[in-house]
Amino acid sequence: MKFEKLLKGxxxxxxxxxxxxxxxxxxxxxxxxxxxxxxxxxTETTAGAGAFKLGGSGxxxxxxxxxxxxxxNAAELAVAEINAKGGAIQFELNMQDDEHDAEKxxxxxxxxxxxxxQVSLCTVTSAPxxxxxxxxxxxxxxxxxxxxxxLAVIFADADxxxxxxxxxxxxxxxxxxxxxxxxxxxxxxxxxxxxxxxIYKNDDNYSTGIYNxxxxxxxxxxxxxVYAGTFAGEDNDFNVQLTKAKEEGAEILFxxxxxxxxxxxxxQANDMDYKPVVFGVDGMDGILSMEGFDxxxxxxxxxxxxxxxxxxxxxxxxxxxxxxxxYGEIPNQFAADAYDAVYAIAQALEAAGCTNDMSNADICSxxxxxxxxxxxxxxxxxxxxxxxxGEVSKAPKAVIIENGVYVGVED
Amino acid sequence: MKTENxxxxxxxxxxxxxxxxxxxxxxxxxxAVEALMMSxxxxxxxxxxxxxxxxxxxxxxxLNLNVGVSGELNLGQAGFMCIGAFSGVCVSGALAPFIxxxxxxxxxxxxxxxxxxxxxxxxxxxxxLKLQGDYLAIVTLAFGEIIKSLINNMYIGxxxxxxxxxxxENKLHLGPGGKxxxxxxxxxxxxxxxxxxxxxxxxxxxxxxxxxxLMYSRSGRAIMACRDNRIAAESVGIHVANTKxxxxxxxxxxxxxAGALYGLNYSTLxxxxxxxxxxxxxxxxxxxxxxxxxxxTIISTIVLVLLxxxxxxxxxxxxxxxxxxxxxxxxLTNNDTFKGWIAKLKNSLSFKKQPKEAExxx
Numbered sequence: 001m002k003f004e005k006l007l008k009g010x011x012x013x014x015x016x017x018x019x020x021x022x023x024x025x026x027x028x029x030x031x032x033x034x035x036x037x038x039x040x041x042x043t044e045t046t047a048g049a050g051a052f053k054l055g056g057s058g059x060x061x062x063x064x065x066x067x068x069x070x071x072x073n074a075a076e077l078a079v080a081e082i083n084a085k086g087g088a089i090q091f092e093l094n095m096q097d098d099e100h101d102a103e104k105x106x107x108x109x110x111x112x113x114x115x116x117x118q119v120s121l122c123t124v125t126s127a128p129x130x131x132x133x134x135x136x137x138x139x140x141x142x143x144x145x146x147x148x149x150x151l152a153v154i155f156a157d158a159d160x161x162x163x164x165x166x167x168x169x170x171x172x173x174x175x176x177x178x179x180x181x182x183x184x185x186x187x188x189x190x191x192x193x194x195x196x197x198x199i200y201k202n203d204d205n206y207s208t209g210i211y212n213x214x215x216x217x218x219x220x221x222x223x224x225x226v227y228a229g230t231f232a233g234e235d236n237d238f239n240v241q242l243t244k245a246k247e248e249g250a251e252i253l254f255x256x257x258x259x260x261x262x263x264x265x266x267x268q269a270n271d272m273d274y275k276p277v278v279f280g281v282d283g284m285d286g287i288l289s290m291e292g293f294d295x296x297x298x299x300x301x302x303x304x305x306x307x308x309x310x311x312x313x314x315x316x317x318x319x320x321x322x323x324x325x326x327y328g329e330i331p332n333q334f335a336a337d338a339y340d341a342v343y344a345i346a347q348a349l350e351a352a353g354c355t356n357d358m359s360n361a362d363i364c365s366x367x368x369x370x371x372x373x374x375x376x377x378x379x380x381x382x383x384x385x386x387x388x389x390g391e392v393s394k395a396p397k398a399v400i401i402e403n404g405v406y407v408g409v410e411d
Numbered sequence: 412m413k414t415e416n417x418x419x420x421x422x423x424x425x426x427x428x429x430x431x432x433x434x435x436x437x438x439x440x441x442x443a444v445e446a447l448m449m450s451x452x453x454x455x456x457x458x459x460x461x462x463x464x465x466x467x468x469x470x471x472x473x474l475n476l477n478v479g480v481s482g483e484l485n486l487g488q489a490g491f492m493c494i495g496a497f498s499g500v501c502v503s504g505a506l507a508p509f510i511x512x513x514x515x516x517x518x519x520x521x522x523x524x525x526x527x528x529x530x531x532x533x534x535x536x537x538x539x540l541k542l543q544g545d546y547l548a549i550v551t552l553a554f555g556e557i558i559k560s561l562i563n564n565m566y567i568g569x570x571x572x573x574x575x576x577x578x579x580e581n582k583l584h585l586g587p588g589g590k591x592x593x594x595x596x597x598x599x600x601x602x603x604x605x606x607x608x609x610x611x612x613x614x615x616x617x618x619x620x621x622x623x624x625l626m627y628s629r630s631g632r633a634i635m636a637c638r639d640n641r642i643a644a645e646s647v648g649i650h651v652a653n654t655k656x657x658x659x660x661x662x663x664x665x666x667x668x669a670g671a672l673y674g675l676n677y678s679t680l681x682x683x684x685x686x687x688x689x690x691x692x693x694x695x696x697x698x699x700x701x702x703x704x705x706x707x708t709i710i711s712t713i714v715l716v717l718l719x720x721x722x723x724x725x726x727x728x729x730x731x732x733x734x735x736x737x738x739x740x741x742x743l744t745n746n747d748t749f750k751g752w753i754a755k756l757k758n759s760l761s762f763k764k765q766p767k768e769a770e771x772x773x
Contacts, residue, residue: 061730096723097730101684102677103463107720110455130600130679152600152679159568159591163601202579203563203683205597212581230579232560 051090052349052356052363054079054342055117057108057132058124059100067334068097071124071146073327074335078342081322089346089354098123102131109135117141118360119345119367121338122168126150126205129168130158137165140361142368144169144345146337150205151176154390164389167364169371171341171380172333173306174391175206178256178281179213181304181396185279186252187221192277192302193251195226199241199265201257202230210256210281226250231261238265239272246274255280259287266297282306282396286332288404295404304396306380307336308406316379333380340378347376430623433706434616440713441612460720465611466492466673468712471696472618472705473665478694479702480626481658482638483540487551488693490558491663492670493685494531495524497562499671500599500680501592505569513605521614521671528667531558532660540655543641547659555690562682567593598681599674606676614672615709618665622705625661634658699740 056075058068072095079091094115096108105128112120120136122145123129129148134156136143145153149172156163173181186192196218201207211228218225226248229241242265245253253269253276255262262284269275280287280303288295289309309320309330319339323331331339348370354363368388376384381394399406422431444461447453470492477485499520510516531554539550566577570589577583583591593599625631633654636644645651674680696715700707718736722729743749 060727102679102681103684106459106677107456108723110457110459111720111723114454114456127598127679127681131677134604134678150597152597156601156678157590158597158600159585159594160589203560203596205595205681208581208596232563 050356051083051092052354053116053118054091054093054121054345055096055112055115055119056094056121056123057096057098057105057112057128060095060097062099064100064125067147068095068100068124070332070334071095071121071338074323074331074338075121075146075342077319077323077326078339078346082342082346087350089349091342091346095121098125098128100125100128102128104128105132106135108132113139113141118356118363119349120144121146121341122153123148124334124338126153129153133165133168136168140167140364142167142345142360142364144171144341144371146171146341147334149173149175149178150209161389166388166390167368169386169390170392171337171344172392173282173394173396175209176213177391178304178396179210179215180217182210182254182256182279182281183214183217183221183223185302185304185398186218186254187223190222192279194222195224195248195250196252196254197227197229197245197248197250197276198225198254198256199229199231199238199245200255201232201261203232204257206283207257214254214256236261236264238268242269242272242274245276246272250276252277252279255284258283259285259290263287263290263293263297266301267294270297277302279303282333288401288406289330289332295401298401299403301401302398302409303401304398305333305406306394306396307333308397308399310405319379336379340376340380340384343378344371344376344384348374426627429704429706430619430627433619433623433709436706436709437612437615437619441608444608456720460717461608462606462611462676463673464713464716465608465615466669466676467693467696467716468615468709469611469618469669469672470666470693471700471708471712472615472622473662473669474693475697475700475703475705475708476622476625476658476665477662478697479704480622480631480638481634481655481662483655483659484545484548485551485659485662486548486687486690486694487553487555487558488662488666489685489687489689490551490555491528491532491666492673492689493555493558493562493682494528495521495667495670496674496680496685497593497599497670497682498527498667499524500602500674501567502671503603503605503675504590504592504599505574507603513603514607514610517605517607517610517672517675520675521610521668524671524674525664525668528670529660529664532663533656536656536659540659541652552687552690555685555687559682559685562593562598563596565593566591566595596681596683598679600679602675602678602680604676604678606672611672614668618668619705621661621665625657630654630657695737699737699744 058071059065060068060072075093075095079093083090094112096111098105098108105123109132120141120143122143123132124147126148129145130150130152133153151158151161151174154164154168154170155161198211200211215225227245227250229244255265255278262280266278278301280301282305284303285305287298320331323335348367351374352366352370354366371386372388378384384392384394386392398409400409421427470488474485474488477483502520502523503516506516506519535550535554539547564579566581566583568575568583568585568589568591570586572586575583581595585591633649636649637651637654641651696712697708700711719729719733722732725732
């Protein structure tokens with residue numbers, strides 16, 4: 001009888017082993033699945049042998065999917081164009097979903113690493129970017145984020161702006177830079193007013209980042225911040241904040257937020273007959289193409305943006321036309337930044353004479369050298385340069401919305 | 412020889428079998444993963460999943476104690492993880508200049524995270540667990556959201572002169588060499604990644620040890636008695652509120668420990684990660700694994716964390732398929748016909764003769 005008990009125990013143990021082996025076995029097989037699937041998803045943009053494996057991750061599903069898909073589409077467009085030209089530099093693109101989550105972004109990074117990524121578009125959003133940037137540094141893979149604007153994406157110590165990763169670059173402005181640029185513009189145009197009210201989203205690091213910098217700059221530049229209101233999450237009633245701003249006699253309403261809540265603010269301000277000068281940053285871009293929004297409310301809104309889809313230069317016109325033909329919508333600045341990022345990588349790879357059989361570290365050091373010395377002309381700016389820390393230098397364009405289109409404001 | 416046999420007998424006796432299997436799965440799984448890693452057969456993606464899987468298992472085991480064993484619905488497990496994660500990151504960050512050994516700091520962070528989460532659990536539990544009904548679910552749901560908002564507005568930093576704290580607006584003025592530990596919605600950035608898979612596995616073993624010992628103890632039986640019949644339990648002199656409190660606080664502290672391990676596994680951590688969705692996700696692991704069934708919880712957590720990653724190849728369809736698989740599993744595991752099949756299968760495979768034999772033996 002004792003023997004049988006033992007047998008029973010042994011059987012149970014065996015079951016446990018087989019279960020554990022199952023999970024272990026899974027891990028072995030998936031390695032191959034990922035690679036084949038990687039090949040599948042990229043077939044449309046594959047350029048045959050000799051192509052660089054360009055990776056990247058962004059929120060392709062979930063609440064921030066608008067941004068991820070804009071980047072993915074524009075990157076696909078740029079890669080298709082570059083491959084069609086048939087030059088020395090060819091790309092194979094693989095955009096993974098990170099759901100705007102740091103944990104998933106790390107998983108996506110490792111999936112891309114298994115796929116054999118050589119150059120990267122890093123991540124679309126900031127928090128995931130901050131999570132994967134040290135991994136890019138460890139593995140010495142070159143990365144440039146189209147739209148991850150937080151300082152934490154390029155600095156290990158974002159507060160002191162030290163400990164830069166060195167091989168992670170940004171195509172967009174950093175958040176603090178936008179705050180500085182906004183304060184500069186407003187202080188140079190005091191005819192618009194000097195009493196400023198700010199409404200910002202305090203659970204969002206993009207919005208808070210710009211706000212914090214704006215406040216410290218504005219004080220030095222003689223602007224008076226009479227009211228700072230906050231909101232969080234999906235709040236859509238801003239009457240309290242607007243009433244307070246109106247009571248305090250704010251002449252300028254600074255909105256360092258994305259266009260969806262901004263559109264509600266514009267509507268509610270109009271309803272209470274409060275007509276300040278509204279000043280936005282690049283997150284405001286997209287307000288004119290928003291469904292169900294009365295664009296007449298946005299008349300006279302100022303915004304700082306690196307890209308406007310209504311610009312009349314050939315590059316922008318072509319891009320907007322091709323993007324619209326392919327995806328049926330007007331590209332936003334995320335798309336423009338992604339398009340530029342791919343072209344910047346292509347330009348640098350070509351100038352450095354890289355080939356796809358080089359190791360990641362070699363490509364990385366060659367690209368870092370190129371990026372810090374070259375100038376780039378793209379959709380989001382001309383004579384764009386990068387410093388060794390990875391920050392971009394390009395002039396933000398101030399535009400004002402007139403008759404439903406962006407009109408450049410001359411200084 | 413005889414004692415050894417008795418030992419095994421006891422390990423696989425009816426009451427203790429699930430405990431033994433739980434431990435075996437973890438230990439054998441750990442050895443298998445280590446072997447795969449050493450032979451270089453484990454892809455980078457799987458290596459990056461190891462630590463988060465252990466975190467979720469610990470949090471889910473804790474939640475199962477509360478939901479399955481104690482029978483109180485808790486919708487704020489992510490809130491406790493949040494406390495553990497941010498306090499853990501702070502502890503590790505603040506001690507970094509003094510203790511260079513990552514493992515020591517990680518263990519300290521886990522202990523602090525667990526203790527703080529337990530403290531908050533106690534604060535919530537004192538008023539709420541005295542009530543009858545689903546009040547705990549509502550309160551923990553609110554608690555999770557409150558913690559998330561609080562940390563979203565919190566700025567903590569330290570420099571050579573000590574700690575600085577500010578709320579809502581960033582008023583930290585850090586001297587040279589100073590470091591912001593938490594900066595509002597940006598959360599914690601630049602965290603040194605010191606979590607290891609081994610510590611994660613040890614934490615699971617510790618969690619299993621605590622939970623099973625509690626379940627098999629007098630207090631554990633009291634907890635189950637309160638779940639099954641509150642009035643009967645009170646009539647035999649069990650203090651229901653205190654008994655439920657024990658399960659709730661242990662559950663919260665396990666979540667805190669898991670959070671600390673999680674927080675120190677990534678270089679950045681944002682409070683919005685620990686929202687309602689994460690609480691529900693952990694609850695799904697528990698419900699799918701079976702209420703009160705720790706082995707099931709472990710397996711369902713592993714499967715459900717890996718599933719979305721395994722489906723990466725399906726690109727746009729992966730979240731749809733993940734959801735469909737989840738729904739099908741939930742329906743099937745509650746389907747009587749399907750349960751009947753499983754039972755038949757089990758009987759015909761290995762345990763066919765077992766009940767009779769066991770009776771005869773005893």
